[in-house]
Amino acid sequence: MSDTGEIIKTLGDFGRFQWRLLVLVTLATPSLAFHMFSQLFMVLEEPHHCNTSWFNAIGLNLTEEERLNLTLPKKPDGTFEECLMYTPVDWDLDAILQYGLNSTEKCRRGWVYPSNQEPSLLTQFDLVCDWEDLNDISQSIYMLGLLAGALVSGLLSDRFGRRPSLLLSMLIEGVFGVATAFAPNFHLYIAFRFLVGASVSGVVISSLALATEWVGIVYRPHTVIFSHAAFSVGQMILAGLAYAFRDWRTLQLAGSAPVFALFFYLWILPESARWLVTKGKTEEAKKLLQKASSVNKRAIPLKLLDELKPEKTVSAGIWELFRNPHMGKVTFVLSAVWFVSSLAYYGLSLNVGGFGFDIYLTQAIFGAVEIPGRLSCIFLVQWLGRKKCQSSALLLGGACCLLIAVIPKDLPILVTVFATTGKFIMSGSLSISYVYSAELFPTIVRLEWGGARRQPDWQA
Numbered sequence: 450m451s452d453t454g455e456i457i458k459t460l461g462d463f464g465r466f467q468w469r470l471l472v473l474v475t476l477a478t479p480s481l482a483f484h485m486f487s488q489l490f491m492v493l494e495e496p497h498h499c500n501t502s503w504f505n506a507i508g509l510n511l512t513e514e515e516r517l518n519l520t521l522p523k524k525p526d527g528t529f530e531e532c533l534m535y536t537p538v539d540w541d542l543d544a545i546l547q548y549g550l551n552s553t554e555k556c557r558r559g560w561v562y563p564s565n566q567e568p569s570l571l572t573q574f575d576l577v578c579d580w581e582d583l584n585d586i587s588q589s590i591y592m593l594g595l596l597a598g599a600l601v602s603g604l605l606s607d608r609f610g611r612r613p614s615l616l617l618s619m620l621i622e623g624v625f626g627v628a629t630a631f632a633p634n635f636h637l638y639i640a641f642r643f644l645v646g647a648s649v650s651g652v653v654i655s656s657l658a659l660a661t662e663w664v665g666i667v668y669r670p671h672t673v674i675f676s677h678a679a680f681s682v683g684q685m686i687l688a689g690l691a692y693a694f695r696d697w698r699t700l701q702l703a704g705s706a707p708v709f710a711l712f713f714y715l716w717i718l719p720e721s722a723r724w725l726v727t728k729g730k731t732e733e734a735k736k737l738l739q740k741a742s743s744v745n746k747r748a749i750p751l752k753l754l755d756e757l758k759p760e761k762t763v764s765a766g767i768w769e770l771f772r773n774p775h776m777g778k779v780t781f782v783l784s785a786v787w788f789v790s791s792l793a794y795y796g797l798s799l800n801v802g803g804f805g806f807d808i809y810l811t812q813a814i815f816g817a818v819e820i821p822g823r824l825s826c827i828f829l830v831q832w833l834g835r836k837k838c839q840s841s842a843l844l845l846g847g848a849c850c851l852l853i854a855v856i857p858k859d860l861p862i863l864v865t866v867f868a869t870t871g872k873f874i875m876s877g878s879l880s881i882s883y884v885y886s887a888e889l890f891p892t893i894v895r896l897e898w899g900g901a902r903r904q905p906d907w908q909a
Contacts, residue, residue: 453723454666456738456753462665464745470663471672473718474656475679477619477711481649482683483690483704484626486812488591488642489801490691491570491700492584493808496563497577499534499556507542519545522553532556532578555579567695574635587639588799594646602651610728611659612720618651619708626705630698661887662723663741670830670884677823677880684816692809729759779889783882786839790882793846794875797868804853804868805861811868818869819876826877826884835885842878846871 461467501520511519521529534557535550555578562572570576576584598618606614625644632638660672687704694700722741725734735754742749771777801815802808829838849871856864 453726453734453738453757456749456757457663457722457741458665459749459753460738460742460747461745463668463671464741464747466741466744467660467664467668467672469744470719471660471675473714474660474672475676477615477652477656477708477714478676478679479683479686480622480626480704480708481652482680482816483687484591484622484645484649486684486687486798486801487691487700487704488570488584488588489799490687490808490812491697492576493569493571493802495566495569495571497531497560497572498529499532500558500561501534502558503537507540507545511542519550531560568697569695570638570697573697574638576635583635587635587642590639591642591646594643595650597643598647598650599654601647602654605651606655606658607724610720610724611655611662612718614651615655615659615718616714618648618655619711619714621645621648622652623705623708626708627702630701630705657883659718659721662721663719669887671827673883673887674823674827674880677876677883678820681816681819681823681876684819685813686816688809688813688816691812726757726759731757731759783886783889786843786885787882789843789847790875790878793850793871794879796850797872797875800868804865805858806865811865814865814869815872818873822873822876823880826880829877830881830884835881835888839878839881839885842874842881846874846878849874 498517498521501516504516504520517529520535522533522535523529530553532555533553534555536552536554537557538545538550540548559575560577566572571584574580574583602614602618605617622645625641625648629638629641629645632641657673657676660676661669664672690700690703694703719737719740720733722734722737725731725737735757738749738754738757771780798815801812804811826838833841849867853864853867853871856867858864
């Protein structure tokens with residue numbers, strides 16, 4: 450009896466068919482970087498102060514500067530308070546000029562922003578002062594969407610197939626990504642962002658599963674890392690889009706709508722032959738394998754196809770990670786590595802505007818340095834091994850992050866250099882984490898609601 454892996458090795462571990470599939474997968478990846486980091490450019494800090502229009506009828510003959518001097522308190526550095534105003538009174542102008550206003554309160558009627566600025570998420574929904582934390586909360590809810598999507602899409606991908614799960618996730622990404630641009634209030638914006646986050650996880654999980662299951666074991670790191678390099682390209686594209694479109698709604702549309710250009714996936718995206726075999730759909734799997742062999746110009750012996758049978762299955766789930774002591778140890782260690790890698794990587798990425806350098810240029814550099822940082826892993830993991838590469842990346846990346854904390858803020862270029870170096874290293878660490886996990890964890894171990902599964906590798 451033959452298995453899918455043996456047939457894929459016969460038709461070519463990484464032939465023209467796999468290259469085409471990898472291109473399709475990477476085309477869907479740059480938009481994921483947009484959704485991950487685009488909000489950073491929609492909430493850039495804007496000068497603002499309380500709306501003191503109550504004073505307009507009193508000080509008709511005063512200049513704007515004179516009105517602000519009479520209605521807004523000042524900070525010790527001489528600038529106007531952004532979140533406080535003098536309490537409105539029923540006095541005439543002469544009384545106000547003679548006695549002045551002393552009592553202060555929080556802004557009553559919103560805020561005033563520079564009239565020459567394009568609408569941003571911050572100015573549209575007044576994400577300032579007491580509402581400033583909503584920006585961080587919305588980003589956290591997006592991350593919560595990533596978690597929810599990872600749980601749900603894994604189930605959908607295993608039960609209904611990699612292809613339907615990927616197409617559905619891309620549809621949700623496009624629909625709610627565009628809908629976000631038309632959100633009339635911030636609460637609906639957050640809800641749409643949650644759904645977009647869930648769809649992003651679906652695209653990542655389904656696309657990587659589809660791509661890696663069509664290549665030989667040796668080429669799985671290449672597939673994962675090339676997909677990650679496309680994510681880095683998406684970060685560079687985001688920098689250009691954010692610089693060109695300062696209106697947040699236009700920027701959201703520019704980054705979300707292009708996913709609909711991939712509608713042709715409906716006709717050319719193949720299903721995973723491995724998944725079809727595990728589900729007992731061997732005839733469909735044979736047709737796809739024959740098509741792949743034709744594209745690769747490598748013949749598959751009929752005997753191998755005839756011997757292709759559904760693989761032995763067994764019920765399994767996430768608990769399998771802890772039944773076996775070795776896998777329990779691996780799970781604990783890799784969970785810690787994932788936590789540290791993600792914390793450092795996203796800590797740098799989400800603070801792109803906090804290093805004192807131009808945010809658009811910094812974002813472009815961040816994306817650019819990730820490409821060699823990720824691609825170099827293909828060679829390093831083969832030369833030094835996964836363990837040494839991951840340990841070295843965590844050590845060096847952590848050192849860069851610690852150095853950033855002690856460098857004076859009046860040296861923004863030096864801070865940006867260390868941040869860029871840290872991003873270069875941690876992007877590689879994150880890619881190695883994906884490869885490491887895929888190689889150490891059996892394919893069958895997924896969170897799901899029941900279902901038959903291939904026999905775990907450590908029980909074989």
